[in-house]
Amino acid sequence: MVDYFIGIDGGGTSCRAALANGNGTILGRSKSGASNILTDPDTALKHIAEAARLAFEEAGITPDLPSAPAVLGLAGNNVGDAVNYVQARLPFKQSEIVSDGVIALQGAIGDEDGAIGIVGTGTVYIARHDGKLHSIAGWGFQVSDLGSGARLGQLALQESLLAYDTIRPMTGLSKAILAEFGNNPENVVDFARLAKPGDYGRYTPKVFEYARQGDEAAIRILNTGAAGIDEALDAVNAITRSKGRLCLLGGLAPLYPEYLAERHRSRLSEPLADALTGAVALAVKAYGSPSEARA
Amino acid sequence: MVDYFIGIDGGGTSCRAALANGNGTILGRSKSGASNILTDPDTALKHIAEAARLAFEEAGITPDLPSAPAVLGLAGNNVGDAVNYVQARLPFKQSEIVSDGVIALQGAIGDEDGAIGIVGTGTVYIARHDGKLHSIAGWGFQVSDLGSGARLGQLALQESLLAYDTIRPMTGLSKAILAEFGNNPENVVDFARLAKPGDYGRYTPKVFEYARQGDEAAIRILNTGAAGIDEALDAVNAITRSKGRLCLLGGLAPLYPEYLAERHRSRLSEPLADALTGAVALAVKAYGSPSEARA
Structure with a gap:
């Protein structure tokens, strides 16, 4: 059973993360540096992990990335090579990389x-x-x-x-x-x-x-x-x-x-809400237990 | 006294030359290779001289570039460095570099x-x-x-x-x-x-x-x-x-x-006429004797 879910909203100037429980309630938010997976995938990976850890800490929970599934909205998600490189090196239990637009849509209009x-x-x-x-x-x-x-x-x-x-x-x-x-x-x-x-x-x-x-x-x-x-x-x-x-x-x-x-x-x-909220909602939907997927 | 006048219409794909007498009557026309003064000024200089010599030959006259004044319509004429470089190395008696548009105007509408x-x-x-x-x-x-x-x-x-x-x-x-x-x-x-x-x-x-x-x-x-x-x-x-x-x-x-x-x-x-005709007409106007400048 998964306790916590991570949402990531990453771009060329900063990387933001949110931690939610199985109900989709956001427990902590955080921000780290640039996460452009096209121009500098290794730095992006570093900042993604850093933002996720900080979100745990913001929530007052000991960070445990390998136990948490994540949905990441990243600019450049349509460039296969960059996505494969990053996907293979993410520290999460499971993860899905989608476009920044997809998490923005989820945040703005919810499930409708x-x-x-x-x-x-x-x-x-x-x-x-x-x-x-x-x-x-x-x-x-x-x-x-x-x-x-x-x-x-x-x-x-x-x-x-x-x-x-x-x-x-x-x-x-x-x-x-x-x-x-x-x-x-x-x-x-x-x-x-x-x-x-x-x-x-x-x-x-x-x-x-x-x-x-x-x-x-x-x-x-x-x-x-x-x-x-x-x-x-x-x-x-x-x-x-x-x-x-x-x-x-x-x-x-x-x-x-x-x-x-x-x-x-x-x-x-x-x-309704911002893109980061959309990302974490998508993580709960994708990886939460059916009864939990309501965000 | 000048006997012959040169007009040059030079561009990225070819260099054309015309030779006229003091009345502006065209005696010979010719064509050589590319004369892009921005990307390759030395080749441009070579092709300008070659076209001019060929125009003399077309007219059945022994080439004598140092005795002939010229007007050259060249693309890239608004880039000072390139123009100065080429201007200093032209083989003609006197010469003026103008834009390809100026010789086209002269050819198309004459002096009006x-x-x-x-x-x-x-x-x-x-x-x-x-x-x-x-x-x-x-x-x-x-x-x-x-x-x-x-x-x-x-x-x-x-x-x-x-x-x-x-x-x-x-x-x-x-x-x-x-x-x-x-x-x-x-x-x-x-x-x-x-x-x-x-x-x-x-x-x-x-x-x-x-x-x-x-x-x-x-x-x-x-x-x-x-x-x-x-x-x-x-x-x-x-x-x-x-x-x-x-x-x-x-x-x-x-x-x-x-x-x-x-x-x-x-x-x-x-x-009325093409750009090359305009170039040679400008040469006669600029360097011909007043009584000759009618082209």
Whole structure:
């Protein structure tokens, strides 16, 4: 019989763990360092074990990882080699590695059908219908993730060059962005050539800030982004038949709703719980005794 | 007194040269190998000299480069270091390095005011008003060059992922593109991560091909691209006050007009001559005696 269950929410900046009993009641939470299984799997393994031990300690229980089953939500879970390497070296009784989106879904909507949209530097949508999971978008800013922070930042840079070229009006946003590049479009081009999603995303707060002031270019960019999110949510609704919760998560979740179509805005609700709670609930469901699996 | 003038049109795949007399009459044309001054300036110098010698020979004249002034239209002319290196080593009497766009403008519209749009893998627009040159766009596909071949190909890949994700309808174009990637979106993502403009541009002929068959996605992509070109041409017209010739050049020039706004389509005319003719005309204008400068 298993006494304790571990949930892990691991990513590039930190690794969080939660310990629950067989009822799914969370007894302790903790946090350690980065756990990116793609770029540094050994450090990720170290931080996963550290976070799990700390969660036991937080709960006032002597850590015993080999006795505890775990569900881990990890970015990069779709890269087989990294997953196999980490899976084989985890210190838990049993363990399952799922995507960060899957634990976020479980946390946000619990066991019912419904969907989430994670709207941050990238975008990904996860829907559950008749218990089956569906994932939409999340392929990166070059050819996907319309409306993501990376896309908004990229559009802001594009807008500033269009203004420089007298193709679009020069607005406060474009002026501010060009000023950051010394008013030299070649600096924008040099930046864009190598920009990673997070590099573009750094310009996204400025877009929301200028849009609030009525900046024409900023509003155009956000309307373009919102249209991309609206059509993805339409696809999500086609899967769920618009049943159950619909939650937006991620850094842009609080900022976007006012730009979305009314049909989506009116359906949005707050997540029930966070991704870490989702992970530990999944661990209880997967490895708890049938009578315990209620989380 | 100078007897002969050289024009050079050099790029990544070949270097072309023309020889003219003081009236601007072209006496010989020729072609040699690649002359990319950014990636391989020494080879570029070799091929420039070779093309010039061959142009003399074509004209039946003993080559004498040190006696002939030249104007060279070279891609990469905006990178100072490369230009200085090449400029100091050219074999001509005098020489000026200008952009490939400037010689194309001269060839297409002659000495009058007017404008060209070069619509190929990238896009750039060059306008002449009251004798002064203005350049618009050409900053690359990441943050500029809306409607370029690179952009159209990128949109085609994006469209195929949107269709895969059930966000947009699956059309023949998206089906054909996904099939090229083994129907695995991760292959599209891997490709897009490192794709250069020309890599994306390889998918552009397919977009025009499917649009001709009525494919909804292909038509949407071309309308998006054409809107980008339309607004750039509006900016061009604001500079030229819609006076003089307006010519489209580049690989997509024959394909795009039917998608453009009527206000632009009705103004388009055929170029008077090619870029090489423009280069040699500029050489006669710059270095010929005043009475000769009529080309």
